[in-house]
Amino acid sequence: MADTVQYDTYFKENRERHLQELQAFLSIPSISSLPSHQADMERAAKWLTTELMAAGMENAIVLQTAGHPVVYAEWLNAPDKPTVLIYGHYDVQPVDPLALWDTPPFEPTIRDEKLYARGATDDKGQLFMHIKAIEALMACRGELPVNIKVCFEGEEEIASPHFEAFVAENQDLLAADVVVISDTPLWEAGQPAIYYGLKGLCGLQIDLRGQKEDLHSGFFGGLVHNPLHAMAQLLASLVAEDGRIAIEGFYDDVKSLSEEEKTAFARIPYDAEATRESLGVESLFGEPEYSALERNWARPTLDINGMWGGFQGEGTKTVIPAEAHAKITCRLVDGQVPERILEKIEQHLQKHKPAGMTVSTSWLPGKASPYSTPVSHPAIQAAARAYIATYGAEPLYTRVGGTIPAVEVFHRLMHLPIVLMGFGMPDENYHAPNEHFYLVNFDTGLRTICCFLDEIAGLTSING
Amino acid sequence: MADTVQYDTYFKENRERHLQELQAFLSIPSISSLPSHQADMERAAKWLTTELMAAGMENAIVLQTAGHPVVYAEWLNAPDKPTVLIYGHYDVQPVDPLALWDTPPFEPTIRDEKLYARGATDDKGQLFMHIKAIEALMACRGELPVNIKVCFEGEEEIASPHFEAFVAENQDLLAADVVVISDTPLWEAGQPAIYYGLKGLCGLQIDLRGQKEDLHSGFFGGLVHNPLHAMAQLLASLVAEDGRIAIEGFYDDVKSLSEEEKTAFARIPYDAEATRESLGVESLFGEPEYSALERNWARPTLDINGMWGGFQGEGTKTVIPAEAHAKITCRLVDGQVPERILEKIEQHLQKHKPAGMTVSTSWLPGKASPYSTPVSHPAIQAAARAYIATYGAEPLYTRVGGTIPAVEVFHRLMHLPIVLMGFGMPDENYHAPNEHFYLVNFDTGLRTICCFLDEIAGLTSING
Structure with a gap:
């Protein structure tokens, strides 16, 4: 030396x-x-x-x-x-x-x-x-x-x-x-x-449409499936109650953590309780079979970054909006390919969209392996x-x-x-x-x- | 005369x-x-x-x-x-x-x-x-x-x-x-x-909050339940897949249509197919045991009029938003009391909100019996x-x-x-x-x- x-x-x-x-x-x-x-x-x-x-x-x-x-x-x-x-x-x-x-x-x-x-x-x-x-x-x-x-x-x-x-x-x-x-x-x-x-990154925007145009909920209540409700159902379907991402094949290509890595992770002096407190939440949340650190560092995640549709102003507007929108991004880990994940999400959306709804998607900029x-x-x-x-x-x-x-x-x-x-x-x-x-x-x-x-x-x- | x-x-x-x-x-x-x-x-x-x-x-x-x-x-x-x-x-x-x-x-x-x-x-x-x-x-x-x-x-x-x-x-x-x-x-x-x-009318705004503030989905992914996903779950829970409103007790006070009224409804020359076509939907939607006209005229309805949270702009923002919002209104029928329905909705929201989320509500103007x-x-x-x-x-x-x-x-x-x-x-x-x-x-x-x-x-x- x-x-x-x-x-x-x-x-x-x-x-x-x-x-x-x-x-x-x-x-x-x-x-x-x-x-x-x-x-x-x-x-x-x-x-x-x-x-x-x-x-x-x-x-x-x-x-x-x-x-x-x-x-x-x-x-x-x-x-x-x-x-x-x-x-x-x-x-x-x-x-x-x-x-x-x-x-x-x-x-x-x-x-x-x-x-x-x-x-x-x-x-x-x-x-x-x-x-x-x-x-x-x-x-x-x-x-x-x-x-x-x-x-x-x-x-x-x-x-x-x-x-x-x-x-x-x-x-x-x-x-x-x-x-x-x-x-x-x-x-x-x-x-x-x-x-x-x-981690890698990929994301897409979801545009959902129901009936042809915005409707008055009095004249047309009880006749159509509300597109905002349909979007809520669709977004809810992406992640299971326990935090596991519910998209078919989403985890297929994930390279699991080796035993060495798991051991190394466990040795990291990471204070999950301090993190929980600083975030101001009752408990941390995510795939139950992984530690918080494993989820944050080495497990893929999916987040809804924005969703919107209909009336956002003050007061009341009795509208049945014709369309709803959302943006989601995923953080990817070793083995996952952004384009393949986006395709799986698209397949999920088409399969799970409520009957009669039209769902289109566009990939967001910023893809990363x-x-x-x-x-x-x-x-x-x-x-x-x-x-x-x-x-x-x-x-x-x-x-x-x-x-x-x-x-x-x-x-x-x-x-x-x-x-x-x-x-x-x-x-x-x-x-x-x-x-x-x-x-x-x-x-x-x-x-x-x-x-x-x-x-x-x-x-x-x-x-x- | x-x-x-x-x-x-x-x-x-x-x-x-x-x-x-x-x-x-x-x-x-x-x-x-x-x-x-x-x-x-x-x-x-x-x-x-x-x-x-x-x-x-x-x-x-x-x-x-x-x-x-x-x-x-x-x-x-x-x-x-x-x-x-x-x-x-x-x-x-x-x-x-x-x-x-x-x-x-x-x-x-x-x-x-x-x-x-x-x-x-x-x-x-x-x-x-x-x-x-x-x-x-x-x-x-x-x-x-x-x-x-x-x-x-x-x-x-x-x-x-x-x-x-x-x-x-x-x-x-x-x-x-x-x-x-x-x-x-x-x-x-x-x-x-x-x-x-x-019909009568009542509505409320739902404000849902998760963690203390907006988070970077890279630094904090896999740690918290996404509040937009929680809102989607909550909104999805309001209405069953078949269109029935899933709020406990929502239909309790509804005065059923009499046989005379049902007969009278059936005699109305209402063209549901023409309505479907004019709305541009594959099929009409709602409680399956009622006709479209019965649903529109004599059954209570619930609609999400607006929902929003997080990023709505062009491109990508990898944020885990801290809060989500929605507005819902109900059209009420004989027997239902706006204030009682609002209370039932509030009970449902508190009961079904995902763990760790704070949900507050405010009644919207325009209540009508x-x-x-x-x-x-x-x-x-x-x-x-x-x-x-x-x-x-x-x-x-x-x-x-x-x-x-x-x-x-x-x-x-x-x-x-x-x-x-x-x-x-x-x-x-x-x-x-x-x-x-x-x-x-x-x-x-x-x-x-x-x-x-x-x-x-x-x-x-x-x-x-």
Whole structure:
């Protein structure tokens, strides 16, 4: 294993400057969702190319997309070594409500060893750490232990609408052995976590129609089946009383949790009772044969996201509405294919629709395949060793019920293993006022990244 | 029976003038729902008092309410005879879409023996006939066969928001033995109909809440019962698959149709197949043991008028909404009490709500009791004889699933029998462009009203 003392010292000696540079970066209001910040987005991208070149990377470039640009750079001078693709995003969320910030979101401020600013943890702070890790390794050794490509996106906070097209068009440029992303939190202080599974997503809108037009319930009461009642019956039929999804074949392709995973899940210090209390519900709900954590992380779910029909105003309107609508989405797990699930839902709807009702469906945007990398994968284990070396703690292997578009795209289009090795904390106010980043994880994380790159360099084979 | 020849001749001789006067009345745009027509409402009310006095009525007066005024007049010079209260409404619906009118709505025009104008049939035309019947009887005989009070409302088209208070405050003034209203159609040309039953109404809004706030379906999927699904289950539980209302005790107080009524219903030339086709449904729907007409006229119904919750916009939003809402109304029949039905619905909702959900309800405005007068009632039979004498046809005894607030108020507050003796036609475009009135029913109806008043005068007892 390579020497770590050199870069440890380097980080200590350069800490002030590094934090000043990060504050300069965070002071650029790179809000991707607001057209008024277009110039800031370009400024942030340009700032990154300059920083990357200064750190020792080569060919740093701002690549245009149909939306905000992607920043790319590379260092490919280790021909016998694996190539690590570092992904991050330089765009941030809006800052409303501004009045709730203790210090202005784009005037980064350090208080109590925490750096307060929009983007401090999500994701500019974490992305910046990778640049500084590269800088440190180059400064200490004159070279990197592996080949590195960086790909910093500017549209993550708006659901990466152009990232799939970008990756599809730049597969050669982005070719690598493993992707590493630092955009997730530790489990808690001092306890690292590696996210090895994300759910997929698919959804559809249901449009149900009964009689030809809205009817007066006095003149036509007792003559037709009320389409809102028919929609209620149809929606009720999707999920059984006990929480099991009642769509035929819905679970067919689900890859069951292995005994190892079940054991690992049971070891996660997840407090279901605290979750229940924070949600303000009498009890948690879902498939009875699985734990709350299993359901949330590793079982597919179906939710009605919206439903509507008829009169929503004040007072009384005695109408029998002609149509009813609903939107549903499913979170999918390993083995499930979005299109196949959508087809099964459509079959269910046609089979269970009350007699005489017409039901049409349209697939919603945002389909994503489920993603997971086995925890035994050499790249995951390399990250685990890096965490152990720097945090002194075995990482927890965790999942999340959500989707990260970039992960899904890298996995689906390029079949790459992805290491979600983050340094945030769960309480750092992502997307909220007073977003901040604990500097202890800035310091420790810089060393973890260097250690991880050395670990990758030491692998005899990167593929699991 | 009194002589009918005199007024027959009178109506023939004065037809042109009567129609000119009606056209003058119809040219006043008395649209109750539009504040810009406030002055027209007052003008119409004033016009009526002048006409009533000219016809021979006494003490005609415009009585103010919290909304549009009521026109009252009386002729009480037949001390041994019953008192007939004539109700009608002088307000009309708006005229949009104006472009679809062949002639302007407030420029009354006669084409093919039909009078086209807003209000021609609903209800200014029919109300006007009563004034002209009084005029004819007074002109021919110098007196009326019965005591008469008239009460013309100005807010029927906006659901009579102040009529209940008006009647409650003026019970002595309005005291009578029977109410007659001409605001309903014949069954078809030459076939009169007496509406002897109207349904009641009650409704409530359901507000359902699950967890404390909207949740991200990725971070919280599989943990809580989706409140929209819970609402769908709850709404589905209200009505059984076969259309029977599944609320415990809902039918308890329903007064069953008598064998006579069932036989009478079966004789109504109601074309259920034509109704089905016009509604554009595969089949009519409702309690299987009752005919469509029985369900529509004489069985209580429950309809969901609106439901909503969560995301209704374009695209995808992966939210687990915290709350869901619905509005339901019931049409009630003899024996049912709105408040008791609302309580039964509330009990059902509390009993059937999915575990952990909070359900609150609020009663909607517009409660009305069901109404019916037995067809054997002397006042109904008097109307039947009048129809036979003038149309040469036995009237059909019909019901309607809707509510007429004035009928409900007269019945509930004053316990009066009500004779719904109308002269419209089902195809006269009520509330729609090109509203019109067949003049054959103007001519015949004038004689029917006179005949009815004579029939009432001849009764030994007015109460059934």
